[in-house]
Amino acid sequence: MKPRVATAWLGGCSGCHMSFLDMDERLIELADKMDLVYSPIIDIKNFPGNVDVTLVEGAVANTEHEEMAHLIRRNSRIVVSFGDCAVTGNVTAMRNSLTREAVLDRSYVQLADITPQIPRDYPTIAELMTTARPLHEIITVDAFIHGCPPTADQIWYAVSQLLEGKIPALSNVYLRYG
Amino acid sequence: MTVEELREVAETERARQGNFRHRITYCSAAGCASCGGIAVHEALAKALKARNLENEVELAGTGCMGLCGEGPLVRIVGDGTLYQRVDVAVAEKIIEEHIVQGKKVAENLVDTTDPFFASQVKIVLENCGTTDSEKIDDYIAAGGYEALAKAVTELQPAGVVEEIRKSGLRGRGGAGYPTGLKWGIVRKAPGEQKYVVCNADEGDPGAFMDRSVLEGDPHRVLEGMAIGGYAVGASQGFIYVRAEYPLAIERLRLAIKHAERAGLLGNRIFDSQFNFRIDIRIGAGAFVCGEETALIRSIEGKRGRPRPRPPYPSEKGLWGAPTLINNVETFANIAPIIRKGGAWFAAIGTPKSTGTKVFALAGKIRNTGLIEVPMGIPLRKIIFDIGGGTPEGTTFKAAQTGGPSGGCIPAESLDLPVDYESLATVGSIMGSGGLIVMDSTSNMVDVAKYFMEFCVDESCGKCVPCRVGTVHIHGLLEKISEGRGTTDDLALLEELCQMVKDTSLCGLGQSAPNPVLSTLRFFRNEYTELLHAPEGYVPSGTANEKSIAQ
Amino acid sequence: MAILTLTINGEHVSGKDDESLLAIAEQHGIRIPTLCHLDGLSDVGACRLCLVEIEGTPRLFPACTTKPREGMVVSTDTERLRKYRRMIIEFLASEGNHQCAVCVVNNHCELQNMAYETALTHVSVPYLYPKKELDASHENFIIDRNRCILCTRCVRVCHEVEGAHTWDIAGRGIDCEIISDLNQPWGTSESCTSCGKCVLVCPTGALIEKGEAVSEMEKKTDFLRYIVTARQKREWVNLDSDEE
Numbered sequence: 001m002k003p004r005v006a007t008a009w010l011g012g013c014s015g016c017h018m019s020f021l022d023m024d025e026r027l028i029e030l031a032d033k034m035d036l037v038y039s040p041i042i043d044i045k046n047f048p049g050n051v052d053v054t055l056v057e058g059a060v061a062n063t064e065h066e067e068m069a070h071l072i073r074r075n076s077r078i079v080v081s082f083g084d085c086a087v088t089g090n091v092t093a094m095r096n097s098l099t100r101e102a103v104l105d106r107s108y109v110q111l112a113d114i115t116p117q118i119p120r121d122y123p124t125i126a127e128l129m130t131t132a133r134p135l136h137e138i139i140t141v142d143a144f145i146h147g148c149p150p151t152a153d154q155i156w157y158a159v160s161q162l163l164e165g166k167i168p169a170l171s172n173v174y175l176r177y178g
Numbered sequence: 179m180t181v182e183e184l185r186e187v188a189e190t191e192r193a194r195q196g197n198f199r200h201r202i203t204y205c206s207a208a209g210c211a212s213c214g215g216i217a218v219h220e221a222l223a224k225a226l227k228a229r230n231l232e233n234e235v236e237l238a239g240t241g242c243m244g245l246c247g248e249g250p251l252v253r254i255v256g257d258g259t260l261y262q263r264v265d266v267a268v269a270e271k272i273i274e275e276h277i278v279q280g281k282k283v284a285e286n287l288v289d290t291t292d293p294f295f296a297s298q299v300k301i302v303l304e305n306c307g308t309t310d311s312e313k314i315d316d317y318i319a320a321g322g323y324e325a326l327a328k329a330v331t332e333l334q335p336a337g338v339v340e341e342i343r344k345s346g347l348r349g350r351g352g353a354g355y356p357t358g359l360k361w362g363i364v365r366k367a368p369g370e371q372k373y374v375v376c377n378a379d380e381g382d383p384g385a386f387m388d389r390s391v392l393e394g395d396p397h398r399v400l401e402g403m404a405i406g407g408y409a410v411g412a413s414q415g416f417i418y419v420r421a422e423y424p425l426a427i428e429r430l431r432l433a434i435k436h437a438e439r440a441g442l443l444g445n446r447i448f449d450s451q452f453n454f455r456i457d458i459r460i461g462a463g464a465f466v467c468g469e470e471t472a473l474i475r476s477i478e479g480k481r482g483r484p485r486p487r488p489p490y491p492s493e494k495g496l497w498g499a500p501t502l503i504n505n506v507e508t509f510a511n512i513a514p515i516i517r518k519g520g521a522w523f524a525a526i527g528t529p530k531s532t533g534t535k536v537f538a539l540a541g542k543i544r545n546t547g548l549i550e551v552p553m554g555i556p557l558r559k560i561i562f563d564i565g566g567g568t569p570e571g572t573t574f575k576a577a578q579t580g581g582p583s584g585g586c587i588p589a590e591s592l593d594l595p596v597d598y599e600s601l602a603t604v605g606s607i608m609g610s611g612g613l614i615v616m617d618s619t620s621n622m623v624d625v626a627k628y629f630m631e632f633c634v635d636e637s638c639g640k641c642v643p644c645r646v647g648t649v650h651i652h653g654l655l656e657k658i659s660e661g662r663g664t665t666d667d668l669a670l671l672e673e674l675c676q677m678v679k680d681t682s683l684c685g686l687g688q689s690a691p692n693p694v695l696s697t698l699r700f701f702r703n704e705y706t707e708l709l710h711a712p713e714g715y716v717p718s719g720t721a722n723e724k725s726i727a728q
Numbered sequence: 729m730a731i732l733t734l735t736i737n738g739e740h741v742s743g744k745d746d747e748s749l750l751a752i753a754e755q756h757g758i759r760i761p762t763l764c765h766l767d768g769l770s771d772v773g774a775c776r777l778c779l780v781e782i783e784g785t786p787r788l789f790p791a792c793t794t795k796p797r798e799g800m801v802v803s804t805d806t807e808r809l810r811k812y813r814r815m816i817i818e819f820l821a822s823e824g825n826h827q828c829a830v831c832v833v834n835n836h837c838e839l840q841n842m843a844y845e846t847a848l849t850h851v852s853v854p855y856l857y858p859k860k861e862l863d864a865s866h867e868n869f870i871i872d873r874n875r876c877i878l879c880t881r882c883v884r885v886c887h888e889v890e891g892a893h894t895w896d897i898a899g900r901g902i903d904c905e906i907i908s909d910l911n912q913p914w915g916t917s918e919s920c921t922s923c924g925k926c927v928l929v930c931p932t933g934a935l936i937e938k939g940e941a942v943s944e945m946e947k948k949t950d951f952l953r954y955i956v957t958a959r960q961k962r963e964w965v966n967l968d969s970d971e972e
């Protein structure tokens with residue numbers, strides 16, 4: 001059986017996933033080596049169990065991310081922080097020095113084109129956490145891929161290692177913030 | 179002043195005191211003064227005046243009498259009676275019943291045969307409770323400045339250093355560095371200009387040993403510093419004292435003025451070539467300014483931040499000159515050593531930790547207050563004989579020495595002798611003399627957290643490990659004590675503690691993790707019972723019922 | 729001045745007794761990581777990155793402020809030291825707000841380089857996300873305290889080389905901050921001569937020039953050696969030719 005791989009998208013800009021797609025023709029090679037069982041780029045609703053490796057993009061910024069992170073942890077043998085926002089909080093965490101109210105006000109009221117209002121009391125809308133946190137502050141993380149976004153080469157290297165059952169030791173070439 | 183004149187002052191003062199039928203002393207240190215002691219003093223004076231006894235009974239304000247938890251304290255010196263919890267009414271009664279009618283006021287009597295008193299040995303505090311802290315003549319009558327006279331007129335500087343070396347005295351500021359050795363280094367350090375500095379920053383939370391000495395017997399410290407100046411070849415001394423000690427500062431100012439007027443400080447002391455002046459420098463009360471290199475910078479008028487040692491202040495101190503820096507209690511031991519000889523001092527205590535140590539007893543213990551005990555005394559004796567044990571219905575759990583830099587001594591080690599080496603074997607330190615007792619109701623994780631919070635607040639911020647590490651250690655302790663910690667957090671906590679200890683620039687950071695490491699060593703279960711395992715992979719089929727749509 | 733011989737990482741080396749272990753190591757091509765040290769400024773021993781082990785004592789010593797002794801046996805690259813250095817970088821990263829992706833000095837940053845050198849894959853302590861002020865009141869420069877690592881290079885260069893003493897530190901512990909004059913906006917500082925030395929020596933994106941975009945600014949610290957050797961030794965060094 002091929003390794004079951006998932007990717008997830010929390011509080012990030014999706015740039016890391018775009019970079020994943022930047023692996024171009026190498027994606028075909030990957031398709032032979034693994035099963036992508038969950039990802040924002042495929043149409044599967046529920047995060048499955050028995051996952052071998054999950055790459056997580058983005059910081060943990062709201063309660064839904066938090067629940068998702070725990071679910072990913074319980075259902076995955078190896079969890080990888082995918083990109084700077086997951087690793088350090090990065091741009092997502094730039095709001096942390098402001099209050100949550102100030103952030104909501106700026107986004108939904110000051111910058112609104114129509115119907116300025118802060119959406120509240122809708123059960124479907126997750127509550128913003130006081131601060132956005134890197135993934136490993138919420139759950140145990142096994143490996144880290146850096147960069148904002150990581151380059152396709154970095155991702156290729158890390159994923160290839162993971163598929164061989166190794167935890168990628170980020171060599172100097174691939175350790176690169178920003 | 180000459181030596182003969184000094185003796186004459188002593189004689190005259192003793193004769194003057196002999197003319198009184200009674201001598202009543204009351205504690206005028208901050209402890210008693212803050213719980214009604216000033217009113218007691220006034221009441222005693224009024225009661226004497228009302229009975230026209232002012233010429234028969236002398237009233238003197240002295241230093242701390244020790245039993246601070248039972249203050250205000252009043253003593254009738256002649257027969258050794260000590261009264262506790264004296265208020266205005268009791269003061270009146272003491273004069274009427276004890277002084278006039280000759281019968282003691284039973285309700286307020288302190289049993290001075292109690293082990294609280296019997297187990298103590300007083301060197302540093304020998305005058306506290308008997309001599310008037312504001313009168314130089316009283317100090318001289320009790321043998322004061324004789325040691326300085328002896329040093330300056332009979333001994334060579336090297337001889338003074340030798341006597342201190344023989345005494346085995348070790349620094350009372352915390353680290354226990356041999357005082358004689360330090361004096362010898364400063365004496366031999368090349369330099370025209372040298373300085374003597376008395377460290378009276380006393381920043382440990384709850385500590386008041388040095389304050390008590392300064393308030394109760396300021397001349398003893400001045401005399402010790404002057405002897406130090408003579409021994410190392412310095413003509414200028416500084417006392418660095420925190421602004422939170424206004425009474426100590428006032429008494430020091432007065433004492434310096436009196437000593438200068440008497441010619442015991444200034445030029446040509448005892449008609450010799452030796453000149454010595456002392457100035458006071460007031461610190462703003464930062465704990466780190468007790469660290470010697472930060473203290474020196476603060477005296478120089480700069481920001482009180484430590485610098486790496488070596489060079490030590492003994493080589494490069496104040497304004498780059500060789501500087502002798504000792505603690506208040508260290509200086510307070512000097513005069514008796516010179517008067518009675520190093521061998522006398524060395525016979526008290528243990529071979530490696532000689533003399534006595536003053537402790538401020540606090541926490542879950544019946545007798546709180548200031549005590550002085552011979553080095554090597556078993557901890558059990560301090561806690562149970564002197565301290566009277568823990569409160570009713572609780573049991574002893576641990577004693578904490580060394581404040582935020584120290585560690586805990588658990589019940590298993592109650593028979594540990596209290597000396598530098600023995601305390602080190604259980605991971606604690608002598609420290610400057612804070613001794614906090616914890617009983618069965620104390621939570622050790624909270625104890626560690628309390629001290630770490632202190633270090634977070636007091637870190638000067640110069641070096642990275644202490645500035646940031648203490649914050650993270652405190653955060654982890656908080657997380658653990660709130661039940662949110664995992665076994666991984668405990669491992670990280672231990673790693674951080676070791677790193678901050680090994681890499682910090684000064685003693686503050688280097689010792690900040692001690693309370694955590696020590697409570698982990700003896701009370702690990704109090705940590706582990708708060709922990710849970712970190713979340714991990716749950717094999718397929720058990721965790722999948724709940725999944726979230728993205 | 730005397731010449732001493734000592735051992736660094738098993739190699740026999742010699743150095744002058746008034747030089748630091750750091751200088752001696754450097755002369756022999758032995759690299760010791762540093763952040764607060766900068767050639768030309770006094771040393772403060774604050775960042776603790778340059779700590780080394782010396783045989784015969786359990787204490788660690790900062791190479792930048794420690795003088796050699798005859799026969800000293802020094803180790804600069806043990807497992808313990810490597811671990812501690814990485815933890816120092818973790819501490820620095822956690823106490824500020826660093827978003828390299830949008831930082832003016834991205835790819836030219838000494839803190840970043842140290843993170844790479846110490847193989848820092850992630851910060852194991854929680855980020856503190858402090859609230860720090862950015863001051864853009866100066867006409868040419870900006871100080872963004874979110875990126876400041878409190879190395880005090882700016883304080884020292886301004887005091888020791890420029891002689892203006894515009895910068896100093898306020899507060900203590902984790903609340904320490906670099907301030908201009910008596911904590912006034914930099915633009916209103918009367919002591920600042922706008923020489924820009926602090927901006928050039930700052931190892932991070934805390935002190936930057938206005939008008940630079942992400943990754944655009946490269947710091948140059950070499951000018952300091954030029955000025956300081958001119959002052960102390962009365963000679964002009966040629967910065968281009970003596971690249972070692």
Ligand SMILES: Cc1cc2nc3c(=O)[nH]c(=O)nc-3n(C[C@H](O)[C@H](O)[C@H](O)COP(=O)(O)O)c2cc1C
Nearest residue numbers: 349350351377380381468469470504505508685686
């Ligand atoms: C953070 C810190 C605080 C200190 N505070 C004091 C103090 O309040 N009083 C004191 O005498 N020594 C204090 N010390 C110790 C002094 O640095 C120094 O060792 C001492 O004054 C030397 O005197 P001694 O040899 O008589 O003990 C402190 C040390 C550190 C690291």
Ligand code: SF4
Nearest residue numbers: 638639641644684687
């Ligand atoms: S250990 Fe703490 S108090 Fe000492 S220099 Fe470092 S930051 Fe300052």
Ligand code: SF4
Nearest residue numbers: 826827828831837933
């Ligand atoms: S200063 Fe350096 S570490 Fe900080 S954000 Fe900028 S590039 Fe990154």
Ligand code: SF4
Nearest residue numbers: 876877879880882930
């Ligand atoms: S502003 Fe730059 S040079 Fe100044 S202390 Fe901060 S990091 Fe160092």
Ligand code: FES
Nearest residue numbers: 773775776778792
């Ligand atoms: S370079 Fe030596 S302590 Fe910073």
